[in-house]
Amino acid sequence: MKINKLILLFVTTLFLGSCSNDEQGSTIESEVETPVTVKASFSYTISATDPYVAIFQNTTESSFQYQSLWDYGLGEGKVNVGSGLVEVRYNEVGNYTVKFYAVYNGVTTEESKTIKVDENGICPNGLCGSTSSTSLKDAATTFAVGNITRSSWVIGSGKYIELLKNEFNSLTSEYEMKMNVMYPAQGSYNFSAADAIVSFAQANDMYVHGHALIWHNATPSWVENFSGTDAEFEAMVKAYITTTVTRYKGKVRSWDVVNEALEDGSGNPLRKSVFKQKMGDDYIKKCFQFARDADPDVLLFYNDYNMASSATKRAAMFTLVDELGDLIDGVGAQMHISYNGPSASQIKNLADGVISRNLKLHFAELDIRANPNNDLTVLSNDRAKAQSAKYKEVVQIYNSIPLENKFALTVWGVRDNESWLIDFWGNADWPLLFDSNYNKKLSYYGFLGGLQ
Numbered sequence: 221m222k223i224n225k226l227i228l229l230f231v232t233t234l235f236l237g238s239c240s241n242d243e244q245g246s247t248i249e250s251e252v253e254t255p256v257t258v259k260a261s262f263s264y265t266i267s268a269t270d271p272y273v274a275i276f277q278n279t280t281e282s283s284f285q286y287q288s289l290w291d292y293g294l295g296e297g298k299v300n301v302g303s304g305l306v307e308v309r310y311n312e313v314g315n316y317t318v319k320f321y322a323v324y325n326g327v328t329t330e331e332s333k334t335i336k337v338d339e340n341g342i343c344p345n346g347l348c349g350s351t352s353s354t355s356l357k358d359a360a361t362t363f364a365v366g367n368i369t370r371s372s373w374v375i376g377s378g379k380y381i382e383l384l385k386n387e388f389n390s391l392t393s394e395y396e397m398k399m400n401v402m403y404p405a406q407g408s409y410n411f412s413a414a415d416a417i418v419s420f421a422q423a424n425d426m427y428v429h430g431h432a433l434i435w436h437n438a439t440p441s442w443v444e445n446f447s448g449t450d451a452e453f454e455a456m457v458k459a460y461i462t463t464t465v466t467r468y469k470g471k472v473r474s475w476d477v478v479n480e481a482l483e484d485g486s487g488n489p490l491r492k493s494v495f496k497q498k499m500g501d502d503y504i505k506k507c508f509q510f511a512r513d514a515d516p517d518v519l520l521f522y523n524d525y526n527m528a529s530s531a532t533k534r535a536a537m538f539t540l541v542d543e544l545g546d547l548i549d550g551v552g553a554q555m556h557i558s559y560n561g562p563s564a565s566q567i568k569n570l571a572d573g574v575i576s577r578n579l580k581l582h583f584a585e586l587d588i589r590a591n592p593n594n595d596l597t598v599l600s601n602d603r604a605k606a607q608s609a610k611y612k613e614v615v616q617i618y619n620s621i622p623l624e625n626k627f628a629l630t631v632w633g634v635r636d637n638e639s640w641l642i643d644f645w646g647n648a649d650w651p652l653l654f655d656s657n658y659n660k661k662l663s664y665y666g667f668l669g670g671l672q
């Protein structure tokens with residue numbers, strides 16, 4: 221606060237010369253000590269849970285009412301947010317000029333600071349490169365942390381490759397280790413994309429989770445329309461599984477042998493796939509046996525979705541798994557979930573069922589929808605926090621299962637804008653750990669927080 225000394229001196233002189241009444245005098249003095257300016261001042265700290273968030277504090281000293289305005293340097297201009305601490309997230313790497321204005325008595329003062337943001341978040345004291353960050357795979361000391369990839373993405377170098385190698389130690393092919401890609405025409409395999417992914421993983425000391433030998437949604441049309449007897453069909457499937465599993469023996473840690481065999485409807489019966497139709501109800505067991513015979517050491521999984529949210533689907537899955545006996549090593553629980561469900565107890569029920577069977581648990585295909593009801597056009601701060609909390613919860617649950625049941629937690633995508641969910645649901649969403657510029661989101665820190 222700046223007091224205009226000249227005015228104060230003038231009025232004090234008047235007061236001394238005209239009156240000796242203390243009470244009156246103090247009244248005159250308080251009217252007189254009017255500041256003509258209020259000096260705007262602010263400070264900021266970096267959030268302990270999200271290094272991309274700055275917490276701003278108005279530190280202006282004044283007991284007078286003045287108007288405060290912020291410009292966070294994000295292109296929104298001046299905003300009036302009232303009093304208290306303000307959290308602002310800087311998603312993009314760059315320099316931001318933040319201004320705080322105090323308006324009093326027709327006079328505006330301002331303070332401005334530059335916020336620098338690099339790929340590790342806000343640079344403390346403007347000094348970038350001094351923040352240390354633990355990667356997901358390093359923080360997860362007892363299980364692998366995976367992500368998906370594509371053969372066209374694992375060539376060359378750049379931000380994506382760096383991030384993948386730094387954060388993850390297990391790879392799953394998003395769609396190139398499925399039957400329609402690996403066996404597009406009868407008698408003619410195409411392993412070129414799968415080979416590229418497996419080689420990249422080997423060169424970078426990453427596991428490969430093979431996904432998925434049999435899936436009704438990735439069955440080539442020549443198999444759907446197979447011309448031949450049922451016995452010939454089964455021999456073809458046996459040859460396909462044997463060829464594929466043998467090719468990657470010692471290179472692929474695990475396979476989803478059959479993916480999504482259960483219906484969603486009441487009773488959750490087996491889907492009426494061409495495999496069930498031609499090989500019989502025990503086609504799953506047969507496929508597991510073919511895979512086991514081809515590689516006695518590879519880990520074999522049954523993989524499906526909605527097994528936390530649906531108790532009946534979970535029960536149907538356990539019935540199926542129990543029938544497989546020693547042929548199965550683990551259950552892959554696809555975690556395509558939302559920020560508001562399924563609940564922690566539903567997820568735990570699923571984990572408990574797997575643990576009680578002494579099987580490995582794969583939290584597979586993790587992505588968490590932030591916009592399941594399509595009520596957002598941009599990811600709001602509140603929703604980002606809720607999504608981050610859900611990531612943390614899921615990771616915490618996984619991290620607390622017994623060591624012998626742990627296997628891997630696989631995230632289904634790196635950047636939000638590349639998530640399959642956007643096409644699948646047809647609306648905007650931000651389900652992953654990184655934004656479209658590979659910046660870590662709040663969800664990333666939720667994941668990391670779940671490992672602590």
Ligand code: XIL
Pocket residue numbers: 394395479554585640
């Ligand atoms: C999806 C891929 O992400 C898409 O790129 C592809 O077009 C279709 O498959 N359950 C699964 C995954 O088991 O294989 C699916 O992946 C997503 C749902």
